[in-house]
Amino acid sequence: xxxxxxxxxxxxxxxxxxxxxxxxxxxxxxxxxxxxxxxxxxxxxxxxxxxxxxxxxxxxxxxxxxxxxxxxxxxxxxxxxxxxxxxxxxxxxxxxxxxxxxxxxxxxxxxxx
Amino acid sequence: xxxxxxxxxxxxxxxxxxxxxxxxxxxxxxxxxxxxxxxxxxxxxxxxxxxxxxxxxxxxxxxxxxxxxxxxxxxxxxxxxxxxxxxxxxxxxxxxxxxxxxxxxxxxxxxxx
Numbered sequence: 064x065x066x067x068x069x070x071x072x073x074x075x076x077x078x079x080x081x082x083x084x085x086x087x088x089x090x091x092x093x094x095x096x097x098x099x100x101x102x103x104x105x106x107x108x109x110x111x112x113x114x115x116x117x118x119x120x121x122x123x124x125x126x127x128x129x130x131x132x133x134x135x136x137x138x139x140x141x142x143x144x145x146x147x148x149x150x151x152x153x154x155x156x157x158x159x160x161x162x163x164x165x166x167x168x169x170x171x172x173x174x175x176x
Numbered sequence: 177x178x179x180x181x182x183x184x185x186x187x188x189x190x191x192x193x194x195x196x197x198x199x200x201x202x203x204x205x206x207x208x209x210x211x212x213x214x215x216x217x218x219x220x221x222x223x224x225x226x227x228x229x230x231x232x233x234x235x236x237x238x239x240x241x242x243x244x245x246x247x248x249x250x251x252x253x254x255x256x257x258x259x260x261x262x263x264x265x266x267x268x269x270x271x272x273x274x275x276x277x278x279x280x281x282x283x284x285x286x287x288x289x
Binding site: 067096098103104105106107108111121153155163164165166167168169170 | 180210212217218219220221222225265267276277278279280281282
C-alpha cells in the first residue's frame with residue numbers, strides 16, 4: 064500500500080491564483096481530512112469527510128473548498144490564494160470514527176507571494 | 177472548545193536518558209488521544225493511540241498514559257537515542273467530533289550523542 068499520498072510536494076502561487084492540492088489513499092478509509100500547520104499555531108483542521116459525497120467544515124475553512132466523489136480521493140481547492148494561506152498542508156485518513164489511528168500524508172508546502 | 181497544551185516546547189537530553197513529555201487538555205470528553213512523531217519536513221507518524229477507556233499503551237521503548245479526570249497524558253521514552261530526535265505531538269479526538277483531531281503545538285526533542 065502507498066498509504067496517503069499528496070501532490071505537489073511544493074508549490075509557489077501568486078496572490079489571486081487558484082490551485083488544487085491532491086490527496087489520495089489506498090487503504091479504503093472512510094474518513095479523510097485536511098490540516099494546515101503553521102508556526103505557533105500547530106495543526107488546524109480545514110475540512111473533513113466521513114465518506115464519499117459527504118464533507119464538512121473544520122476550524123479554518125474560509126478560502127478552501129473540498130469535494131469527495133470517490134472513497135480514495137479528497138482534493139483541496141484554493142479559490143483565490145492569499146499570503147495568509149502560506150502554510151504546510153497535510154491530508155489524513157482513518158478507517159472509522161473515533162477509535163482508529165489516523166494516517167498522514169507527507170505534506171504540501173505552499174508559498175503564496 | 178478543546179485546548180491542548182504541550183510542555184516543554186523544546187527539550188535537549190543526552191543519549192540514554194529516560195524522559196517524559198507532557199500533554200494537557202481542557203475537556204475530558206474524548207474518544208482517544210494519539211501521540212505522533214514528526215521529523216523535519218515530513219508528515220506525522222502515529223506512535224501510540226490510547227482510547228478513552230484505557231489508562232496506558234506501550235510500544236517498545238515508548239509508554240503513553242492517560243488520565244482523563246485530570247486532563248493529562250504523558251509520553252515516556254526509555255533509554256533515548258539520537259534517532260528519537262523529532263517533534264512529538266499529542267492530539268485529541270473528541271466525542272463530539274469523531275476523527276477530527278485537536279493538536280498541541282508539540283515538543284521538539286533533541287537527543288545528543
